[in-house]
Amino acid sequence: MSTSIRVSDGTKRMLESLKQEDETFDDLLERLAQSEKPIDIGAWSTEKAERARESVKRSRESFER
Template structure:
């Protein structure tokens, strides 16, 4: 079975840049889809989440200077 997907010229150019020489667009899309891992909600402990929030806050503050 075959399906046509419409994408903008810009999107096609981005995909062509990611596509390996030896793979089809179907193989590229499959590879990209498989590389995305679902977000595991609650994977961090409260302490880990607090440390991450603090690090993000410090990082944002450093750009404001």
């Protein structure tokens, strides 16, 4: 089974630049789709999230000086 999709010339050029020599466009799109990782919501523990918040806060404060 085959499906056609329309892309702009610019998008096609970008895809061509990512495509490996021995790859079909189908192979390329499958590889790109598989490389996208879903965001794991709630992955940080409360402690890790608090450390990250503190780091961001310190970073912002250092730019305010």
